[in-house]
Amino acid sequence: MNVLVTGGAGFMGSAVVRQLEAEGHEVSVLDALTYAGSWAHLDGTGAARILGDVCDAAAVRAALSGVDTVVHMAAETHVERSLHDAGPFIRTNVEGTRVLLEACRAGHGHPLIQMIYVSTDEVFGSVAVGGFREEDTHVPGNPYAVTKSSAEALVRVWARCFGLRARIVRCVNNYGPRQHPEKAVSGWIQRAVQGEPLLVHGAGEAVRDWLHVEDFARAMGRVLRFEGPRSVFHLAAQCHRTNLEMVQTIARLAGGADIQFVADRTGQDARYALDDAGTRADLHWAPEVQLEQGLGELLAELR
Ligand SMILES: NC(=O)c1ccc[n+]([C@@H]2O[C@H](COP(=O)([O-])OP(=O)(O)OC[C@H]3O[C@@H](n4cnc5c(N)ncnc54)[C@H](O)[C@@H]3O)[C@@H](O)[C@H]2O)c1
Structure with missing residues (x-):
């Protein structure tokens, strides 16, 4: 095509x-x-x-x-x-x-x-x-x-x-390579590598699928x-994590990082999720990259 x-x-x-x-x-x-x-x-x-x-x-x-x-x-x-x-x-x-x-x-x-x-x-x-x-x-x-x-x-x-x-x-x-650092994961990875605290909105309870x-x-x-x-x-990945779980994972993979809670985002949605069963069956597709593997590769690239 x-x-x-x-x-x-x-x-x-x-x-x-x-x-x-x-x-x-x-x-x-x-x-x-x-x-x-x-x-x-x-x-x-x-x-x-x-x-x-x-x-x-x-x-x-x-x-x-x-x-x-x-x-x-x-x-x-x-x-x-x-x-x-x-x-x-x-x-x-x-x-x-x-x-x-x-x-x-x-x-x-x-x-x-x-x-x-x-x-x-x-x-x-x-x-x-x-x-x-x-x-x-x-x-x-x-x-x-x-x-x-x-x-x-x-x-x-x-x-x-x-x-x-x-x-x-x-x-x-x-998430993955070439993402602008204003976005959550790339920002957290960059901060972890630079030894800065990882910022989390509210109590970090918002759930996203990665x-x-x-x-x-x-x-x-x-x-x-x-x-x-x-x-x-x-x-969808069906890999739901709270933001707090995400920063804790990144901190652990980075060998340690501080976590800092900041004001919650206006209009923050509590949880996003898609039912992707029909699409997976039709496309014969499923995600291959495990979350910790993907995050670990991003950390390694920036180091
Ligand atoms: N990032 C995510 O997690 C996510 C999730 C679901 C859907 N999406 C959708 O996927 C698409 C890509 O997202 P992304 O994260 O790669 O975005 P991005 O912000 O990294 O890239 C957007 C691109 O669009 C270009 N662009 C912006 N305005 C333009 C204009 N007026 N004319 C031509 N080009 C213009 C930018 O220069 C940039 O290259 C978007 O439509 C977004 O809504 C993103």
Whole structure:
């Protein structure tokens, strides 16, 4: 396939680019190189690099030339930033998705394009036990999650009204190489290596499910090849940990680190979880990287 990855210079996008190249796809990347993106993340790949904004219709149309599949990952992604200013999130995540959908729509010269939209478990909000199923109602609990849910709604409507071939992939928290240190795990790892205290929001009771980014990328390779009727995919690790458990694990693997509790995040969701049984069965996929192995490798890389 000839694949365009938007946001391919970011953390997860750059892992997807590597995976798709390894599977023999022709890959190009459209990325605006915000603070979160860097061409250096694509070092060693042969992906064509297109500097451009997903909100720029002309740039998007040009990037789609010859493309048959778009993996749409370009986004503003840090929840904490969305609490301070939701504007860039609404612009890139919602308007950028609309611009891309319009460009992919049949009648614009690219009738065969399929769009794979990468979304998040955060669209559902919190769940005390079990995990959300694909058709469950969204109750997003922060501005970032609202924009991801809104973009999903646009994707579904473009499929319904304009015949766009679209799939939605919802994913739990990823960790791994090339993640911006503003994100939890990469920040904790960096602090542990530098001998600084590991900061935990509130009492550290928030529960997240942790998937290694290379497992995510392997699953994405399968989503691209998938030929069945499923249109929504849930990618989870079923590796739920409280934030306190995570920092304790990192501290132990690092040979010791102080833990410091800081004010809880506004609107903190208690627990995110996805039911991924259907997706695992359809894709014949399961995560391969164990949490401690993945964290240990990150620590070793920074040392
Ligand atoms: N990180 C996670 O744990 C996680 C979990 C579930 C879903 N997701 C989703 O996966 C996708 C990738 O997440 P990530 O953590 O790799 O993000 P990231 O912040 O590391 O990378 C985002 C990329 O998008 C680019 N970008 C931002 N605005 C752009 C614009 N207007 N035009 C073009 N490019 C732009 C950035 O330069 C960067 O390269 C996002 O859509 C995110 O919502 C992430």
